[in-house]
Amino acid sequence: MFDVGDNVVYPHHGAGTVVSKETRVVLGQEREYLTIKILHNDMTVNVPTENAEKVGLRWVIDLETVEIVVKALSGESTEMPKNWNRRFKHNRDKMKTGDILELAEVVRNLALRDHEKGLSTGEKQMYVKAKKILASEMMYAKHMSEEEAAAWLDEVLANPAAGKTKAKPKAKVAAASA
Template identity: 45%
Template sequence: MFKIGDKVVYPMHGAGIIEAIEEKEVLGETRQYYILRLPVGDMKVMIPIATCKEVGLREVIDDDGVERVFGILRDKSTNMSENWNKRYRANLEKIKSGNIYEVAEVVRNLINRDREKGLSSGERKMLENARQILISELVLATEMAEDNAKTMVESAFA
């Protein structure tokens, strides 16, 4: 169980800080919820404590994890399907997994593909979403400003 002040990652939304633990009635059922504030995008999310494991709520990566992320970003891209639909579904599964290293792969692969062949509008939106998730976790893991995290991610591709 997490506590107030913990830095956690909510797959598909990104990293945030647990601001409160509240009991709320939703659809006639009273449950306890983590109230998560996502600093990137300034959004609040309620996550039922009973289902936080199933949705993949986890702690933010440590310094070694940050180094590993930047290693992935600097690495060559992995083979992706030439079929847009297969590629899109594979990338979506990686983002949904909540695994920051898989999200970093998606960011790296899509940025490299964009440079080589360009991206469809769907893949461009996916890249922005994956980049936002990645940056939100880096901001909390390193306690740096969002702009600095964006710059560091971009410089990994220079």
Template identity: 45%
Template sequence: MFSIGDKIVYPMHGAGIIIAIEEKEILGEKAKYYIMKMPIGDMRVMVPVKNVEEIGIREIAGDDEIEQVFDVLKGRQTKMPQNWNRRYRLNMDKIKSGNIYEIASVVRNLMIRDNEKGLSTGERKMLNNAKQMLVSEIVLSKGIDQEETEKLIDDAINCPAV
């Protein structure tokens, strides 16, 4: 169980800080919720405490993991399906996993692809979402601001900013 002040990652949403644990009644059912404040966009998210493992909530990455994330970002583009649909599904599965290394690989591959060939609207949206998830976790882990984090990611991949 997490506590107020813990920094956690909510797959598909990004990293945030638990600012409260509240009991709420939703659709006639009372349950405890973590109230998360996200560092980007000043958004708040409610996460049902009982579903934490099922959802894949985890603690944010530490310094060693963040270093490995930058190693992933600096790596070569991995082979992806040529078919847009298959590529999109594969990348979406990686993002849904909540695994920071998988998300970093999606960001790297899509940024490189965008630089070389351009992206469809759907893939551009996917890239922006994946990048925001990565940025939110790095911001909380390293204590640096969003702009600096985005520059570090862009520099690691060595592509112009998206």
């Protein structure tokens, strides 16, 4: 399923690269493990290959899906519970799914709420974590550095048109907007 060199997403920690695949004996049983290096938080995760699907491990999205994520980030806020701890649980459950669009929705909704009303301390921490996880995947999907991906995400949240991939050469864009 996953091989050394694959870029993958571990939902709770973000995107990384499979750096090794090895067999280990644990509690008398031989099991195959994937070792995943997650750059954005300098973490190494070991996942038994038979549990990869159960923990939500998946490949990094492609550029087509990046465009869908940008649309999700630039959409309107969706209905969320008014009570902050219900809202926190609602967002945490969305993040746990490992679905990139659910994560993008959490980032968008928290960004909008932060701009309009401010966030509780717990929601601020969640917002920072969700943005880091999303940026870590964008780093691999868009072939950027960690810093470039974080800046790109901030720009998309501030100006949704900024995230769109430029399909036209600059000369035509300038002529079209004149």
